[in-house]
Amino acid sequence: MADSPEDIRKKTKLYLLIGGVLFLGTILTYLVATREWLDFGKHGFDTVDCLIGFTIASVKATLVAAIFMHLNHEKKAVYWIFFGSFATAASLAGLTALAYFSPIHDKFFPNAKAGYVGQHD
Amino acid sequence: MEIPYVYTPRKDTGLVNSKIAIWLFLASEVMLFGGFFSAYVFLRIGADYPWPERALPVIPGLVNTFVLIASSVTVVFAWASLKLRQWRRFQFFMAFTIACAGIFMVLKGVEYYVKFNHQALRMPDGAIVEGHLGKELKPGVNPHGEIKPEDYVLDRKGSQIEENRIFVEADAVTFNTVRFEKGWAKDILDEAKEHNAHITLKDDLKLFTKTGWKPEDQPPIAKIGDKELKAGTELTLDLLEQIKSLYLDARAHNAKVRTEALRDAWTEAKKSHPQESDWEYSDKVDIDPARLVGTILTEVPEATFKIEPAVKLEFKPLDIKAGATQSQLRDGTKIDGRLEESPMVFHYVDALDFRYLAMKAKEKGQDPMALIESSWVITHSPELKEAWEWHKGQIKLLEERLIKDYGFEKDKAGKDTTTPKREPTFTERYRIEWKDFAAKSEGKPRTEREDMPTFVEQIRGPNYEEREKTKSFPSLEVPREQVQFASKFAPAWSTYYAIYFTMTGLHGLHVIGGALVLSYYLFFGRKMYLTNPEWLANRVEVGGLFWHFVDLVWIFLFPLLYLM
Numbered sequence: 001m002a003d004s005p006e007d008i009r010k011k012t013k014l015y016l017l018i019g020g021v022l023f024l025g026t027i028l029t030y031l032v033a034t035r036e037w038l039d040f041g042k043h044g045f046d047t048v049d050c051l052i053g054f055t056i057a058s059v060k061a062t063l064v065a066a067i068f069m070h071l072n073h074e075k076k077a078v079y080w081i082f083f084g085s086f087a088t089a090a091s092l093a094g095l096t097a098l099a100y101f102s103p104i105h106d107k108f109f110p111n112a113k114a115g116y117v118g119q120h121d
Numbered sequence: 122m123e124i125p126y127v128y129t130p131r132k133d134t135g136l137v138n139s140k141i142a143i144w145l146f147l148a149s150e151v152m153l154f155g156g157f158f159s160a161y162v163f164l165r166i167g168a169d170y171p172w173p174e175r176a177l178p179v180i181p182g183l184v185n186t187f188v189l190i191a192s193s194v195t196v197v198f199a200w201a202s203l204k205l206r207q208w209r210r211f212q213f214f215m216a217f218t219i220a221c222a223g224i225f226m227v228l229k230g231v232e233y234y235v236k237f238n239h240q241a242l243r244m245p246d247g248a249i250v251e252g253h254l255g256k257e258l259k260p261g262v263n264p265h266g267e268i269k270p271e272d273y274v275l276d277r278k279g280s281q282i283e284e285n286r287i288f289v290e291a292d293a294v295t296f297n298t299v300r301f302e303k304g305w306a307k308d309i310l311d312e313a314k315e316h317n318a319h320i321t322l323k324d325d326l327k328l329f330t331k332t333g334w335k336p337e338d339q340p341p342i343a344k345i346g347d348k349e350l351k352a353g354t355e356l357t358l359d360l361l362e363q364i365k366s367l368y369l370d371a372r373a374h375n376a377k378v379r380t381e382a383l384r385d386a387w388t389e390a391k392k393s394h395p396q397e398s399d400w401e402y403s404d405k406v407d408i409d410p411a412r413l414v415g416t417i418l419t420e421v422p423e424a425t426f427k428i429e430p431a432v433k434l435e436f437k438p439l440d441i442k443a444g445a446t447q448s449q450l451r452d453g454t455k456i457d458g459r460l461e462e463s464p465m466v467f468h469y470v471d472a473l474d475f476r477y478l479a480m481k482a483k484e485k486g487q488d489p490m491a492l493i494e495s496s497w498v499i500t501h502s503p504e505l506k507e508a509w510e511w512h513k514g515q516i517k518l519l520e521e522r523l524i525k526d527y528g529f530e531k532d533k534a535g536k537d538t539t540t541p542k543r544e545p546t547f548t549e550r551y552r553i554e555w556k557d558f559a560a561k562s563e564g565k566p567r568t569e570r571e572d573m574p575t576f577v578e579q580i581r582g583p584n585y586e587e588r589e590k591t592k593s594f595p596s597l598e599v600p601r602e603q604v605q606f607a608s609k610f611a612p613a614w615s616t617y618y619a620i621y622f623t624m625t626g627l628h629g630l631h632v633i634g635g636a637l638v639l640s641y642y643l644f645f646g647r648k649m650y651l652t653n654p655e656w657l658a659n660r661v662e663v664g665g666l667f668w669h670f671v672d673l674v675w676i677f678l679f680p681l682l683y684l685m
Contacts, residue, residue, distance in 0.1 A: 008201045015201075019194035026186050030179065033684035034571075043523060044546030045174055045685055053680045060676050068197050069669045075135045078144045085148035089155030093162075100163060
């Protein structure tokens with residue numbers, strides 16, 4: 001394998017550190033969601049809170065993927081496989097969004113609100 | 122034969138085969154969960170009704186997140202121990218990982234159990250009541266006093282009966298001879314016996330059971346062995362089975378006769394239209410009705426029985442489509458009789474949700490508050506009206522506090538407009554939760570509602586028996602007409618719950634699967650460790666990669682479903 005015993009001994013401290021960061025990140029997510037003094041934007045859950053929540057989650061996910069899953073020193077083949085799947089999933093969601101946010105010009109649906117499939121005033 | 126394996130890297134990819142394989146599998150998992158995540162996003166954005174925000178208790182999800190993160194750390198340490206050839210440490214860390222998986226599933230099980238036992242009801246005016254249904258008690262027992270296990274009425278299977286049943290004063294029952302549910306028929310028989318009522322055939326069962334009858338003949342009374350099926354024959358399960366076999370035999374016979382007749386009709390048609398293809402004369406082909414006389418047997422799809430005297434039967438609301446004079450069960454059985462008072466009794470109401478009502482009011486241009494105050498639940502329950510008034514007062518205080526702390530929006534000139542920078546959310550205004558009921562009954566303001574539940578209550582919901590002392594949760598008897606849609610907190614209740622159970626359930630299955638694989642390495646890895654430790658380390662690494670992925674999914678699932 002790529003990792004030798006000496007490498008692994010050094011990595012142990014790093015794994016513990018990253019574990020601690022993940023714990024703190026979870027606590028931070030919980031505090032941002034429940035404490036008013038960390039509520040940015042409008043009162044209650046709004047787009048700003050959504051972005052903050054997902055940013056923290058993405059940072060945690062990146063740490064897990066890069067360090068626990070050894071993605072920081074993986075071969076190109078793995079990068080193509082794994083991130084290719086994200087790209088594929090995102091394209092499918094993107095295609096749905098394209099259709100979702102297109103207005104319906106069909107007169108058979110007179111109440112269909114332009115911009116959202118299925119919604120009407 | 123041993124399956125060939127390679128645990129040295131290949132020259133073309135630079136990787137071991139198992140690594141490529143697991144990453145390919147994880148790519149497919151990304152597609153799977155990605156599909157569900159994007160479906161959730163679209164459903165939430167596109168919902169034209171109030172989306173349940175922060176509907177789930179956060180603490181179980183939070184504890185589960187810590188548990189999974191810890192297990193992720195220990196699975197890496199397990200792999201590292203194997204690489205360093207430390208068997209005992211590997212065992213310890215792997216066991217810890219699997220224990221974390223177990224804790225996760227136990228907490229998830231508790232969450233699901235609490236949800237499946239919690240009742241929700243939507244009324245025709247749009248108000249939503251949530252809580253726990255009462256269980257039927259023996260007459261004379263005080264529902265709000267001390268209740269012992271023997272005070273409950275039990276059904277035939279020995280379980281407690283929820284106070285949500287449909288009562289019909291039945292004087293006749295018509296069974297669908299093929300689809301009837303034996304269990305339900307038995308229940309009706311038992312109930313009648315208990316009340317000393319008799320269930321007997323309403324009319325003589327007259328069927329042609331043999332061929333050779335003439336059009337002017339009357340069908341004779343059907344016989345099973347020597348017994349004639351006359352009006353007044355006592356109903357038994359065997360009798361129903363026998364009528365079913367009569368029907369099925371007749372149907373099979375008739376099918377054969379009709380097929381023969383149709384075949385002959387086609388042959389005739391072909392002879393009289395020699396030049397045409399079959400689809401050209403197909404509309405002229407039909408069975409000659411005269412042929413069927415004397416060869417067709419009578420089919421008996423339904424059998425009607427009288428119940429004397431009328432007996433009060435009870436059914437679960439899901440099993441019956443009730444009508445004022447005739448109701449139908451899901452197996453096709455028709456019950457004739459008057460629909461009795463069939464209320465849905467909430468022993469504890471722990472949430473009131475007027476958001477849907479308020480949304481409808483705003484759509485129609487009406488005042489939401491006026492519509493809420495004229496809703497059935499506010500006009501018929503003094504305790505809930507009081508709770509609503511208290512809640513209104515608390516939200517007013519919240520509004521004033523937000524204006525005091527954050528001020529108003531400024532216009533272009535820098536002066537204050539009348540729009541406050543922060544206002545109570547739609548959910549805060551129109552939804553009363555169990556913590557609000559609890560705070561009110563303890564005389565505390567709404568701002569202290571997060572401080573009074575115990576840790577166990579944060580996970581399992583309120584301790585109803587304990588809070589009975591402070592009369593936190595009022596009871597409510599809802600007449601059947603006010604039940605538009607009722608369900609437990611299950612996928613049926615709303616799109617949000619459907620997707621919540623789907624995603625967390627699928628994720629939970631992945632946790633179980635991953636734990637099984639890791640258990641295999643823990644319990645059966647010793648032999649491999651002694652003969653080929655590098656190969657075991659490789660396998661544990663690959664298993665650990667799957668485990669990390671499961672953790673990754675949860676890292677996104679927790680904020681998405683619990684916090685947003």
